[in-house]
Amino acid sequence: MNLPFLSVVIPCWNEARFIGPFLDSVLANTYPADRMEVLLVDGMSEDGTREIARRYAVRDPRLVLVDNPGHSKPAALNLGIRQAKGDVVVRLDVHAEYPPDYLENCVRGLIEHPQADNVGGVRISRARDDTLLGRAIAYSTTSVFGAGNSKYRVGVAEPQWVDTVFGGCYRKSVFDRIGLFDEQLTRAQDREFNHRLRAAGGGILLLPEITCTYYARSDLREFCSWTFEAGYWPFRASRTVGRWIGSWRNVVPMAFVAALATGAAASPVSRTARRATGAVLTAYGLTALTFAVRLARKHRDPALIAAMPPVFLATHVIYGAGSVKGALERT
Structure with a gap:
């Protein structure tokens, strides 16, 4: 199977703690090296993230550092998509690590399911800090009681059509058809885009063979702030x-x-x-x-x-x- 050229778009800001292991997992993927580019869209980080990324870019020409003068995540996504050369765009999160076959499984999922415009997988949550509180917070996001029917969090046994996925692997033509991410939304831009995609007749497919490991917040203050914002933004974004x-x-x-x-x-x-x-x-x-x-x-x-x-x-x-x-x- 001839795989299409793939653009990996990564919004990033002040991620020195995670950027090294994250890039190791992305650049070690099995996707053909001559068929992909990695666009790290950085919000002018000040914690050493850019220096680490530059060292990786020297060793691997697939990695390109793109400047995002603000910290806006949707603006970062849009900058990356506009610069992307690929027919397929994968959006990745720095707070995660990806198995070697992740990118290939995503792209093959799109190829094998032509009715899908966005493909994603199951997010396995782990604590950033291995404390009891950190483990409890991470595991709460994988429970039906804690996460509701969010399938990418709680897992599925077979392919399912869903309302959203973690990250996402898109046909680039989707962005030509329905537009880019809404830059008015500091958060919930993925949710809004996927809602717009489904309203336009597009399909979002969750495949159980696609998995990644996400490192959930372990600090109590960060957890409380993130949870409050998670509850706030669906209503704010809808308005x-x-x-x-x-x-x-x-x-x-x-x-x-x-x-x-x-x-x-x-x-x-x-x-x-x-x-x-x-x-x-x-x-x-x-x-x-x-x-x-x-x-x-x-x-x-x-x-x-x-x-x-x-x-x-x-x-x-x-x-x-x-x-x-x-x-x-x-x-």
Whole structure:
């Protein structure tokens, strides 16, 4: 099979900790070296990322450093796509490592499924720091209870048509057909683009044989900030583009937070509210504990039984609070 020329586009900013192992995994891929380019679109990093990337570029001419004067991720993606020479564009994340056959599997997936415009795989989450909290945060994103029906997070056994994938491998003609990433969106630009793609009749395919390892945030403050923003942006982005681009999994945590807030407000004067709120919390606690036990068994890590329920609760409450702000904000 003659593989098409491939352009790998990588938005990047201040990633000195991760850029070396990441580039090692990308440049070690089995995709024919004369059939690919790697465009690292850097937001003028100041932590040594650019110097590391330049050393790699000297050794491997496939790697090209592209300047992105701002830190905007959608602007970085668009700069890379405009410069891309390939018929296929793969978007990669620096906080991940990719097996040797990743790129080839992505491109072959597009070739073997002509009805697909975007192909992706399953994201395996690992902790950036091997602490109990770090492991609990990483594993929470692979659980149905923590991630809902996000298939690229929880995994699939066979190919499935989905609403989004991690990163993505696109036919470049898609960008000519429906445009580039929306640079108004600091976050959720992937979600908006894939929603626009599906609305235009395009297909997004998740293939289980495509996998990568993603290093999830382990720091509590970073985790809380990221989770709040993750809840906020589906609503903010939807308002910005003038259409709903989320799914039911974006609404459930907001409903949970609203129910708890309503119950807490009414409980001092209503026995029914106290009982209902207590029932909701009891059911939630038992469900969280059940999923915690499953994860502890799966990963052979008994300490997760105690760590997972608080992480689940923090995830849902913080995400829901972000969604409430995003839904109510009018500016």
